[in-house]
Amino acid sequence: MRSLSIASTGMLAQQLNVETISNNIANMNTTAFKRQRAEFQDLLYQNQRRAGAASSDANTIVPAGIQIGLGVKAAAVYRITEQGNLTTTGNTLDVAMQGKGWFQVELPSGETAYSRAGSFQLSADGKIVTADGYTVKGGGTIPRDATDVTVNTSGEILVKQPAQTQVQRVGQFELAGFANDAGLEGLGDNLFKNTPASGDPVTGTAGRQGFGTVLQGFLETSNVNTVQEVTNLITAQRAYEMNSKVIQASDEMMGALNQLR
Amino acid sequence: MENPSYIAVSLMTGLHRQMDVLANNMANTSTPGYQGDQLAFRTLLSTRAGSPQIDGPGRKAAFVTENGTLRNTRPGPMERTGNPLDVAIAGPGYFAVQTDDGVRYTRHGSFRPDAQGRLTMGNGALVLGAGGAPITIPAGESNIEIDRRGAIASTKGPLGKLQIVKFEDDQAMRKTGDNLLETEAEPQPVDQRTQVAQGMIEGSNVQSVVEVTHMIDIMRRYQAVGRILEQEHERARKAIDKLSRVA
Numbered sequence: 001m002r003s004l005s006i007a008s009t010g011m012l013a014q015q016l017n018v019e020t021i022s023n024n025i026a027n028m029n030t031t032a033f034k035r036q037r038a039e040f041q042d043l044l045y046q047n048q049r050r051a052g053a054a055s056s057d058a059n060t061i062v063p064a065g066i067q068i069g070l071g072v073k074a075a076a077v078y079r080i081t082e083q084g085n086l087t088t089t090g091n092t093l094d095v096a097m098q099g100k101g102w103f104q105v106e107l108p109s110g111e112t113a114y115s116r117a118g119s120f121q122l123s124a125d126g127k128i129v130t131a132d133g134y135t136v137k138g139g140g141t142i143p144r145d146a147t148d149v150t151v152n153t154s155g156e157i158l159v160k161q162p163a164q165t166q167v168q169r170v171g172q173f174e175l176a177g178f179a180n181d182a183g184l185e186g187l188g189d190n191l192f193k194n195t196p197a198s199g200d201p202v203t204g205t206a207g208r209q210g211f212g213t214v215l216q217g218f219l220e221t222s223n224v225n226t227v228q229e230v231t232n233l234i235t236a237q238r239a240y241e242m243n244s245k246v247i248q249a250s251d252e253m254m255g256a257l258n259q260l261r
Numbered sequence: 262m263e264n265p266s267y268i269a270v271s272l273m274t275g276l277h278r279q280m281d282v283l284a285n286n287m288a289n290t291s292t293p294g295y296q297g298d299q300l301a302f303r304t305l306l307s308t309r310a311g312s313p314q315i316d317g318p319g320r321k322a323a324f325v326t327e328n329g330t331l332r333n334t335r336p337g338p339m340e341r342t343g344n345p346l347d348v349a350i351a352g353p354g355y356f357a358v359q360t361d362d363g364v365r366y367t368r369h370g371s372f373r374p375d376a377q378g379r380l381t382m383g384n385g386a387l388v389l390g391a392g393g394a395p396i397t398i399p400a401g402e403s404n405i406e407i408d409r410r411g412a413i414a415s416t417k418g419p420l421g422k423l424q425i426v427k428f429e430d431d432q433a434m435r436k437t438g439d440n441l442l443e444t445e446a447e448p449q450p451v452d453q454r455t456q457v458a459q460g461m462i463e464g465s466n467v468q469s470v471v472e473v474t475h476m477i478d479i480m481r482r483y484q485a486v487g488r489i490l491e492q493e494h495e496r497a498r499k500a501i502d503k504l505s506r507v508a
Contacts, residue, residue, distance in 0.1 A: 001281075006285050007287060007288060010290070038291075040292040041383070043438050051433055051434075064328075064329035064330065064331055065435065066328075067298065067330045068281050068285065069298065075384055075439070075440075076383045080343060179376060182373050239291055243287055249476050249479070253480055256487045
């Protein structure tokens with residue numbers, strides 16, 4: 001009986017759906033988290049009687065064939081890169097990206113990762129680093145005696161030192177953009193890596209060449225919509241249950257078969 | 262003499278298949294653009310049945326056989342995703358996509374650019390534009406707008422138009438998996454009734470209530486046929502018993 005295995009593919013798919021939703025809900029307060037969505041596709045079909053096949057020698061054809069599908073599979077869990085809300089923190093080194101673009105973060109391995117979580121901090125030697133201490137590209141070094149640090153919309157970092165009247169530019173965030181943001185691979189820790197699906201990074205500065213602007217004192221919140229996630233969770237759970245009912249019904253049919261003499 | 266049993270078995274086989282089709286519908290309740298299938302039965306009359314001396318309807322045995330799976334083309338529910346490259350078709354029509362095996366059609370409009378910026382479906386099939394060529398989204402493009410006719414534009418100007426087509430007979434299309442449909446029929450342009458909604462996805466059109474009721478019905482009918490088989494067995498046993506006593 002195929003229906004048993006078909007229903008089990010349905011249950012597996014819904015399990016993945018619930019897992020994706022729970023990860024979204026768990027990350028509803030993660031800075032700049034991009035929600036994910038499980039996408040499903042139907043599996044192969046078995047043609048028992050092909051539509052369009054000749055049904056007689058008088059050129060009559062079968063209008064609708066018999067096709068039996070074999071269930072469902074997960075095609076992708078893709079990221080929805082919709083802009084998250086901006087929340088004010090008042091912190092000088094909290095910067096939010098408004099629009100397209102990623103901050104470039106230098107990993108200890110020497111590779112570059114990409115992040116939109118702009119909750120930056122200062123390292124012991126005055127460098128702008130992420131919460132994990134990884135250097136942010138273009139951040140420059142902030143002098144020890146700097147009194148006022150400003151980040152403007154183009155991502156320039158301007159400082160004022162006690163002895164000077166003019167502000168001094170110490171760096172400018174170097175941003176990266178991708179043809180397909182959804183193709184980036186999540187590394188955890190709010191970091192992403194480019195893949196063949198995302199395309200190579202195109203670097204630039206904020207406010208130019210299609211890049212968004214940088215806002216100081218703000219953070220981008222997670223773009224998870226809890227109401228939507230909870231409704232999705234209910235749907236997924238019910239779909240899971242219904243597939244288990246199919247298994248039960250198939251089992252009962254086989255039971256009836258076994259009772260025949 | 263075995264005809265009642267054979268007829269019952271023909272129905273049981275059919276019900277098995279019907280359950281398979283139903284299980285596939287249920288498994289695909291979350292598959293975007295999926296259209297549920299229904300198995301249609303027909304009667305197969307066999308004239309060879311019964312005794313040749315008897316004339317009339319009793320001479321023929323009516324076996325059950327499957328006629329075809331019919332795809333339910335009722336529109337599915339619209340679900341908002343907020344993804345600018347998710348598009349749903351309201352009204353009749355399909356998107357045309359290019360796969361390695363040729364042009365296929367789908368109602369699952371969840372597109373994304375590949376590394377070269379070409380618009381693809383999740384499984385790699387290229388989304389075709391109105392001219393029959395893939396649509397390319399330039400790198401670094403952010404504000405993509407798709408209008409109700411399927412024309413794609415960005416801040417840099419128009420990028421192309423989605424190829425949306427319809428067919429005279431929806432049932433002549435075959436499912437090939439991966440949310441795709443194939444057909445030999447000539448595609449026709451859609452009219453004003455067909456519109457495209459950006460940021461939305463058409464969900465599966467499977468109605469769980471209908472399917473569950475259907476499932477119970479299949480299960481009970483199966484059990485009933487089982488009983489017929491059993492009674493037929495009993496009848497045959499008794500007949501053999503009585504006949505042997507007469508002899």
